[in-house]
């Protein structure tokens with residue numbers, strides 16, 4: 001079936017927007033996608049790659065590409081940065097607008113970005129919807145807009161402030177309030193979806209985002225390949241539940257609800273009707289990985305294992321720490337009223353499924369971006385930054401106890417720049433002090449492998465090295481447990497001692 005109806009989607013290079021786009025294509029629609037280009041790839045190439053990663057066969061792209069129109073734009077900019085003509089044209093003849101673009105990082109240092117993308121971006125999309133006049137509006141929010149509440153949350157507007165855990169929750173909540181306010185004022189009937197934590201497809205394990213519970217699975221998987229029989233300790237309340245939802249269920253539900261006229265003006269939770277507890281998850285992965293994983297709640301004085309001995313892995317994904325001790329209960333009355341089979345169509349999250357999402361993540365190397373082939377990087381600002389970092393900035397920190405949390409840090413760590421030839425930088429640490437920096441042939445216990453530009457954002461204190469790793473923009477080679485311990489501890493160092501040379505770095509003559 002082909003129709004002349006066009007659907008506009010933001011965030012189609014992301015997980016939800018990408019799958020929604022595939023769903024709309026399968027239903028015969030034309031797509032108009034707001035997409036940013038990147039340094040290396042055009043917007044069209046990015047979409048092709050994402051569709052392919054999401055499972056679209058290569059030959060299928062040739063068939064559907066004529067139904068995919070791209071609008072190169074950025075939601076943070078007024079009129080998406082388009083000329084007024086291009087913006088008006090983009091809003092013509094639309095049947096629906098799905099807004100799935102968002103900044104989904106939890107990083108507290110990225111407040112401005114969260115506000116710009118999630119709140120300002122939503123305002124710009126709402127203006128666009130007003131321009132599009134006849135289009136229905138579908139807003140992708142999140143179930144986690146009420147912060148640290150343990151209450152029952154209904155599918156109604158939630159007017160904070162709430163004890164939000166991070167800028168993501170706060171800006172998503174405020175963005176949703178923008179939608180409700182705008183719709184009241186303009187008489188629009190938006191539909192708001194609030195998905196919980198999205199993980200791999202229930203049939204294939206497929207995803208393009210290896211964050212949230214993948215961080216835990218990834219570390220546990222790496223530890224399972226080592227001989228140690230020591231227990232692996234994760235700080236979480238064993239009975240607390242985690243609302244995980246296979247992404248295919250979420251996208252199918254968004255799509256099906258969007259096709260029903262009576263969904264206009266309503267809010268729908270897309271949450272797990274019976275979410276697993278941490279102990280269930282931990283037991284499943286203990287069996288799958290043949291590991292002894294234990295949940296320890298540090299605040300539970302009655303817990304006989306406190307303080308437990310073992311390998312504690314929680315610090316590596318501390319951004320999720322607050323989600324490990326309980327969450328709200330999400331009411332599903334409205335979703336169930338519209339989709340009578342909501343509960344029965346929810347996939348069973350059994351051990352086979354947990355194994356499937358692990359296998360897919362391993363097969364895709366946890367989404368690690370392809371390493372650039374070694375290239376001789378010319379002496380540019382970036383290489384100069386790295387050289388100045390290791391030759392001028394770090395030497396001034398030698399033999400100093402700079403942070404108390406580093407006291408137990410010992411060993412040799414290498415920094416490898418994947419886009420540069422030449423020896424790695426070796427950092428020798430003793431009792432938390434940096435004792436030597438070299439480029440000699442020492443054998444490191446672990447290597448932090450990333451691109452020069454990514455390292456610069458870390459060393460400037462703009463990104464956390466462990467998060468960069470979990471986001472797939474860096475790898476840890478060698479002893480992953482040691483590597484995570486080191487970079488998590490060093491994270492504090494990079495933030496406390498950022499290297500931000502004020503003067504423009506000179507580009508040396510070749």
Ligand SMILES: NC(=O)c1ccc[n+]([C@@H]2O[C@H](COP(=O)([O-])OP(=O)(O)OC[C@H]3O[C@@H](n4cnc5c(N)ncnc54)[C@H](OP(=O)(O)O)[C@@H]3O)[C@@H](O)[C@H]2O)c1
Nearest residue numbers: 011012013014015016036074075101102142195196197198
């Ligand atoms: N994934 C989850 O677990 C989850 C759970 C609940 C709710 N949600 C919600 O679902 C929606 C989609 O999430 P997701 O997981 O699909 O996120 P994602 O994979 O991180 O994708 C985010 C998308 O937003 C785009 N984007 C970011 N900044 C932009 C800008 N300035 N201009 C234009 N596009 C921009 C990204 O484009 P680039 O590729 O160019 O960066 C990408 O296409 C979000 O609203 C999120 O809050 C997600």
